[in-house]
Amino acid sequence: MKATDIRKLREAGFINEAQEHAIVEHFRLDQESNRFLTIVGIIGAILVSAGIILLIASNWNDIPRMLKLGVGLALLLGCHGGGWALGRSGRHPVVAEVLHLIGSGLFLANIALVGQIYNLSSRPPNAILLWLAGVAPLAWILRSKAQHILALAIFGVWLGLELNQRDSWLYFAGEGRQFMVYALLGILFAALGLLLGQSKFPEFGPPTEKFGLLATHIASYPLTLGVFYSSEPIAPAAWAITGTLTAVTLGLWVFAGPTLGTIPDRQWRWVWIAAQVGLVGLAWFGLTLKGRYESWETHRLVGPHWIAVPALFGFCLLQSQVGLIRRSKWLVNLAMVFIGLHIVTAYFQLFGSMQTTGMMFVVTGIFLIGLAVYLERKRRSLLRRFAASELLPA
Amino acid sequence: MKAKLLSLIVGLQVLWVIGTVIVQEAKLSQGTVVRLETRPVDPRDLLRGDYVILNYDLSTLDAKLFAGGLTNRPPAGTPVFVKLERQGEFHRAVEASFTALTADADHPVLRGKSETQWAWSSDNPPNLRVEYGLERFYVREGTGNPRGKLTVDVAIPSSGKGIIREVYVDGVTYAEAMKGQNP
Numbered sequence: 001m002k003a004t005d006i007r008k009l010r011e012a013g014f015i016n017e018a019q020e021h022a023i024v025e026h027f028r029l030d031q032e033s034n035r036f037l038t039i040v041g042i043i044g045a046i047l048v049s050a051g052i053i054l055l056i057a058s059n060w061n062d063i064p065r066m067l068k069l070g071v072g073l074a075l076l077l078g079c080h081g082g083g084w085a086l087g088r089s090g091r092h093p094v095v096a097e098v099l100h101l102i103g104s105g106l107f108l109a110n111i112a113l114v115g116q117i118y119n120l121s122s123r124p125p126n127a128i129l130l131w132l133a134g135v136a137p138l139a140w141i142l143r144s145k146a147q148h149i150l151a152l153a154i155f156g157v158w159l160g161l162e163l164n165q166r167d168s169w170l171y172f173a174g175e176g177r178q179f180m181v182y183a184l185l186g187i188l189f190a191a192l193g194l195l196l197g198q199s200k201f202p203e204f205g206p207p208t209e210k211f212g213l214l215a216t217h218i219a220s221y222p223l224t225l226g227v228f229y230s231s232e233p234i235a236p237a238a239w240a241i242t243g244t245l246t247a248v249t250l251g252l253w254v255f256a257g258p259t260l261g262t263i264p265d266r267q268w269r270w271v272w273i274a275a276q277v278g279l280v281g282l283a284w285f286g287l288t289l290k291g292r293y294e295s296w297e298t299h300r301l302v303g304p305h306w307i308a309v310p311a312l313f314g315f316c317l318l319q320s321q322v323g324l325i326r327r328s329k330w331l332v333n334l335a336m337v338f339i340g341l342h343i344v345t346a347y348f349q350l351f352g353s354m355q356t357t358g359m360m361f362v363v364t365g366i367f368l369i370g371l372a373v374y375l376e377r378k379r380r381s382l383l384r385r386f387a388a389s390e391l392l393p394a
Numbered sequence: 395m396k397a398k399l400l401s402l403i404v405g406l407q408v409l410w411v412i413g414t415v416i417v418q419e420a421k422l423s424q425g426t427v428v429r430l431e432t433r434p435v436d437p438r439d440l441l442r443g444d445y446v447i448l449n450y451d452l453s454t455l456d457a458k459l460f461a462g463g464l465t466n467r468p469p470a471g472t473p474v475f476v477k478l479e480r481q482g483e484f485h486r487a488v489e490a491s492f493t494a495l496t497a498d499a500d501h502p503v504l505r506g507k508s509e510t511q512w513a514w515s516s517d518n519p520p521n522l523r524v525e526y527g528l529e530r531f532y533v534r535e536g537t538g539n540p541r542g543k544l545t546v547d548v549a550i551p552s553s554g555k556g557i558i559r560e561v562y563v564d565g566v567t568y569a570e571a572m573k574g575q576n577p
Contacts, residue, residue: 121529122527
């Protein structure tokens, strides 16, 4: 449904202008046409910021350093000033957002420029943390979802750098198993998104939840690989980090869970909360279970990953159901993508044995067909209940 | 209100840049300038392009420089204070300590922090690997592989945290030397 469709209904006389505005506003149809422009604009902003940073990194010695610094600051101020002016005029909101994004990128460029000019050898995470401190408040001041996602991404980058910095309090060691920290962080962001949806900044809720779920899926994917489980030692501090993150995540889900108004069915609400808690458990499973890596051939057939594969597969199925209930295309699409990925991964790990692969595919296929029939019945039942309830417009 | 908050945040960003520039420029202009000799490094350690890794004589401190020698391995990141004295063309370490040393006109004190200690044995007295924040020199893209002897002018302010003033290749400034090597 697009705004133009509603306009056609008005022009045909089926609805009046007031009804047209009400429909367009209720379903936010006027934002659909801007979405492509927004995405292209954001990509453009990232490219411009990255390009400026690369130009700085190429280090034009022929330019006097004060001139370089002056230009860097002028660009920073110019972008934010231009973004503010355009945003206030209301005529080009997307361009305004893009300019502010470039301005945020330029703060990192200026940090890099100062470090380069004066040959400062500070810890890399410090620069990223400084960038985060400078940029994070802008999301709230400008009420910009793009700036908010940028801040979340910067936080993730900073955490990753600290986890790998030997002199850091957060040094993790354990190489691949630090992915579990990112998985926990993703689950935390998902809970945070639900809480934000109930706050004074509800527009930040959905993107935070989506970002969190995407991060969770990506970070937990290695659990499906047999070679992931190793006996690399983890730094002692890592347990404290992971424990703290787990406690905060579980605490948020305890507070966020009951507020899941987007899932009207109470049973499914608790199923979704339980699924998140289960994911936390799976992350600890990946963190604590030790194996001894020998070869791809040794690990592909037998190993703990055959617990993680069905667990994550089941989580994706639950997510798709929750997505249907919440009418969220994103949740459903994300779940479908990772279902496909998990199936392909399992296939490649069983490759070489047609019998085992065949059995697995038959069992999984029958299960999926049965589940699809069940879900379709549930979906129709839900829609019938909604139609009969007062919540839906006549 | 929104405009004020935006101005405040962007203003703080600009202030950080300007403040850092002022601090670094003050170090460069007011600090005692010393010339340090670099030790040859494995060419494979030199990055091609973005920055040159600098390794100094001071980067490895002999245990004898410490009063009482080195008996315990300090944790990585422990502050190390090194008193320098001019010997010929270069400044060299004459004393080191884990507590602050007093500098004077002829003996500037450079501050660093310990890295992991090399293994020691009865034949080789222990020594300590120290990092001073002077180990990177950012260069123009594609000019990170100098041929020649590198020497470095470092400005040392009262805080002891040195800052690179200039790097020379066989006595010529780095930029000039690389123009000659990479026409």
